[in-house]
Amino acid sequence: MKKGTQFFKILLMTLTVCSLFVTVPMTPAHAATTINGAGATFPFPVYGQWAYLYEKETGVRLNYQSIGSGGGIKQIKAKTVDFGASDAPLTAEALNAAGLMQFPMIMGGVVPVVHVEGIKPGQLRLSADLLADIYLGKITKWNDARIAAENKALKLPNQDITVVHRADGSGTTWIFTNYLTKVSPAWASKVGNDKAVAWPAGVGGKGNEGVAAYVQRVKGSIGYVEYAYALQNKMNYVLLQNHAGQFVAPTSEAFQAAAANADWAHAAGYYMVLTDQPGAQSWPITGASFILVYKDQANPQTAKTVLDFFAWCYKNGQPTALKLDYVPMPEAVITMVEKTWAKDIRAKGQQVWK
Template sequence: MRRHSLNRSSTTLIGVAAAFSLAACASSDQGTGNQQGRLSAAGASFPAAIYQRWFQDLAPEGIQVNYQSIGSGAGVRQFTAGTVDFGASDKPMQAEAIAKVSRGVVQVPMTAGAIAVAYHNPGCELKLTREQLAGIFLGTIRDYSALGCKAKAIKVVHRSDGSGTTYNFTKHLSAISPEWSNAVGASKSVQWPTGVGAKGNEGVAAQLTQIDGGIGYVELAYVKGDLKAAAIQNGSGDKVVPTNATANRALGSIDLGPDLIGSNANPTHGYPIVTFTWVLAYANGNGSNTDVLKSTFDYMLSEESQAKAPELGYVSLPPEVIVQAKAAANTIKE
């Protein structure tokens, strides 16, 4: 895989809904044909930057997609209620949730990335042990002086909405800290021991930028400007900063399994807080949208689209995952 800069595009992410045109690529190997239509989608803010970029870049071809970046929890609710054509979540749906969707569910990994521990403290270079990371968000470590930097109050910012980013971050904290696992646990929404809330990756990043001493968790694409990403201790004890290369190394160790929903909360190698993110499609009952949906998903999984991931702060899917994802997406029916 080529290595790219992790600089985010200047595309503005603020705003919950943006309608873009999604191209139905004409090449037969992508199978997009010459489809036209309108689709509505909602869910995770984690992949919003790349989804919006894909949709915007493919604008001229006639498939209109309105993607609302409202968080994984709200996206799953809308998908379950049948008010969107497809959903998006950083936490795959489990059997109990899938049983509530009468049309069946196909979960397709679309991209991947790292969840960074972002902080706003000029002159401080954080290299956190497992104990320090858990202590910050448990509220037992309250000053940067305990982390090897100049004295300054630590001000935690976390998500206020139901979030796959929160699920994956708290899943990592649960894996590395028995205290966190027992007291808080892992979920899309948790009772935070400390800090203030903000909505979406966008909101957390905006809050951190405004707070001197702020620290929180966001998808790596949102770490920019005055924000830095801390080095985090992985399963082998190495302290690693999130980059395309270190995230890819960790993701490569994850076995997605036959349903394509596998994960690893604490990889031994690479940057340890990584996740795939999924599109949620209906297995049946897609009607006249079926071919349009297949065209949309096939383009998102194309080599052209996946090659754009690193420049936006994401990690391109491994080739073997793309093959599996395309096969899954192709199973949706009218």
């Protein structure tokens, strides 16, 4: 697993845990402008660096509340922010009912992380069934015979498993439970797929950062976090068995492999789920993060400022995204998204994006 950049570590330490408000001196060419958004914690690290770089260049600030996808959807529907962010895509029907449009901004991976005595990063192998049954509370010891059978080279401790999950409505949870629902009939029938579910076992942490803190603190624990949090916190990741039967590590290459065959052109409202994708190299818990905006905008200048920011991220943000092990959107998808902006987004009846 690659180490996060020193700049990334410094940035995350200086930001608040639950919000992002980057400030640098304004350039004379730009009036003081702030974009307000809220939602997913999954893309928070990359949004932080994009905001920092964008403000240096333009003077436009991003105030982003990293409160989880559920909160982001609620706030955009309440019109208290300029955009919402969600890792759980809304269906075309749900978008139309709310007057919203969504577009994919970035892709990345959700990673199971553990705190197990004597086990180093990338040593523990878990199949889809094992991961599901641990979260179902069926497997409660790390030296359980089923885990041991998959890890014959490891000396597993007789240690209780503490399951850690999200306590808030979360797109990371949506991606994670979407995967478990696909690979485990028992999970599908008993728990299912949503941003918040009735967890059969474990303790809850708020945000990726809350889950990461629990796993680091509690011996014998297992949790799931966005990959950048696993990197930044030097967490002990597991190898997961993918759809092709191969045990793979979470890497940007593995996320790219999972995203390679995504057919965005035929995804109504850009609704796309990237979990349990085929391919020998594919990471099985890969997902996209989406931006939600209103089709009918009240303020033309605000609407244009928001779209200008995301257009800049598409055009200039790829190197930063790759450094943080996110997968940038393909050029063909960016072109489609900007055409959708031009077609669908209006302010006082006028086209916002040209």
